[in-house]
Amino acid sequence: FSMTIEAFHLGCPALRSHPAPGLKPKHTNVAFLKTHKTASTTMQNLLFRFAERNNLTVALPVQACSHQFCYPRSFTSHFVHPHTLPPNIITSHMRFNKAELLRLMPNDTMYITILREPGSMFESLFSYYNQYCQSFKRVPNGSLEAFLQEPWRYYRPDEKDSMYARNTLTFDLGGDKDRPATDVVYARAFLAEVERVFSLVMIAEYFDESLVLLRHLLSWDLEDILYVKLNMRTPSSKRSLTPGLPSKIRAWNSLDARLYDHFNASLWRQLSALGPACVAREVRLLRRAQERLMRSCFGGRMPLLRSAAQIKNKDLRPWQPSGKVDIVGYDLPINLSRGFSSQAQELCLKLIMPEVQYTRVLLRSQSLRYRRGYQLRPPQQSRPLQQPIRTVLPRGDIGPIVRHRVGIVCITLV
Numbered sequence: 001f002s003m004t005i006e007a008f009h010l011g012c013p014a015l016r017s018h019p020a021p022g023l024k025p026k027h028t029n030v031a032f033l034k035t036h037k038t039a040s041t042t043m044q045n046l047l048f049r050f051a052e053r054n055n056l057t058v059a060l061p062v063q064a065c066s067h068q069f070c071y072p073r074s075f076t077s078h079f080v081h082p083h084t085l086p087p088n089i090i091t092s093h094m095r096f097n098k099a100e101l102l103r104l105m106p107n108d109t110m111y112i113t114i115l116r117e118p119g120s121m122f123e124s125l126f127s128y129y130n131q132y133c134q135s136f137k138r139v140p141n142g143s144l145e146a147f148l149q150e151p152w153r154y155y156r157p158d159e160k161d162s163m164y165a166r167n168t169l170t171f172d173l174g175g176d177k178d179r180p181a182t183d184v185v186y187a188r189a190f191l192a193e194v195e196r197v198f199s200l201v202m203i204a205e206y207f208d209e210s211l212v213l214l215r216h217l218l219s220w221d222l223e224d225i226l227y228v229k230l231n232m233r234t235p236s237s238k239r240s241l242t243p244g245l246p247s248k249i250r251a252w253n254s255l256d257a258r259l260y261d262h263f264n265a266s267l268w269r270q271l272s273a274l275g276p277a278c279v280a281r282e283v284r285l286l287r288r289a290q291e292r293l294m295r296s297c298f299g300g301r302m303p304l305l306r307s308a309a310q311i312k313n314k315d316l317r318p319w320q321p322s323g324k325v326d327i328v329g330y331d332l333p334i335n336l337s338r339g340f341s342s343q344a345q346e347l348c349l350k351l352i353m354p355e356v357q358y359t360r361v362l363l364r365s366q367s368l369r370y371r372r373g374y375q376l377r378p379p380q381q382s383r384p385l386q387q388p389i390r391t392v393l394p395r396g397d398i399g400p401i402v403r404h405r406v407g408i409v410c411i412t413l414v
């Protein structure tokens with residue numbers, strides 16, 4: 001099928017004084033701090049696909065670090081696989097370390113991260129890491145209520161995996177998760193530092209709105225922000241919070257709660273500066289394009305969510321933290337290959353590929369490219385010249401194909 005989206009590039013009123021995003025080169029140097037349980041895997045997948053489409057280099061962890069940069073150790077460039085240097089994009093889990101990233105990434109790198117509302121985030125952490133994190137394992141009957149009743153009875157600040165049990169966002173951002181709530185000076189200074197470093201702090205509850213801001217910040221196209229939700233739990237693995245729990249979670253994770261409140265407010269200020277009508281229009285177009293893409297990948301219907309055991313293709317099975325939590329994923333229809341070019345099949349596959357498998361695939365392809373480049377490169381040239389990227393030209397007859405006209409984007413999916 002084919003679809004034409006008009007007006008996506010007409011720009012928003014607040015941006016009319018700037019060149020339309022369609023005419024500016026896309027910004028390609030991005031450090032996305034992948035925080036835990038915040039929709040960050042969905043973002044990572046989007047960034048991996050952007051990197052592949054544009055032939056960019058993604059910094060990936062050395063094998064000894066697994067698919068994360070040796071989290072929870074503080075990030076250092078020694079954790080980066082040499083075949084993935086010099087990078088344009090970095091997005092795998094890490095504990096943020098500004099000085100090391102500044103050394104590794106190009107000077108014009110945009111720093112981006114994502115936060116989630118502390119109540120739902122903590123419920124997700126508590127369920128996902130229940131069998132790993134001792135602070136959670138100690139709690140009788142795995143009861144979230146019991147933990148929050150007396151957190152200090154179960155929590156040990158210095159033990160392994162304690163960062164999943166308190167102020168996980170603060171920890172991921174490089175901060176001190178155990179600063180007391182009364183240390184307002186620390187909290188303010190930490191917040192100011194995050195504000196200084198990150199050009200955009202996305203909010204998981206307003207994922208699409210955050211993507212609209214991201215698109216404007218980076219001069220990206222609609223095609224670049226299409227995604228499928230990844231790493232979701234089944235409804236039966238989720239618990240609704242009983243009255244009183246959200247405020248206990250906020251009190252226990254007070255640094256995270258402060259971060260969330262601050263950046264949620266600043267997200268809405270940025271959205272309002274862009275223009276609510278413009279944001280709503282772009283969100284609508286994004287959702288429509290997303291639905292079309294999904295239908296095209298899943299034989300005309302919306303995909304059925306499946307638990308890992310039901311997924312036949314092992315490249316598409318998400319990692320399960322324990323038998324007690326069900327993480328859902330997707331399977332592609334068996335007859336997808338009929339009428340689809342290999343490029344279109346690849347797009348559908350990558351769109352739903354879980355983090356661990358995609359990291360492996362990307363490392364393999366980048367290592368191959370590195371070895372080929374190494375053979376061809378004169379000895380002293382370390383960084384190939386990079387051209388600004390604007391138009392993704394059709395590389396065959398199958399999409400997504402984005403053609404730029406004045407103020408119009410056409411996405412063609414066959």
Ligand SMILES: Nc1ncnc2c1ncn2[C@@H]1O[C@H](COP(=O)(O)OS(=O)(=O)O)[C@@H](OP(=O)(O)O)[C@H]1O
Nearest residue numbers: 036037038039040041042124207229230231232233
């Ligand atoms: N687009 C979008 N919008 C809102 N929420 C989303 C989205 N994509 C994923 N999710 C939810 O994010 C949770 C998984 O987060 P992460 O991928 O960051 O987890 S992980 O730390 O990498 O394991 C997980 O939350 P829970 O289901 O509550 O556990 C996902 O359902």
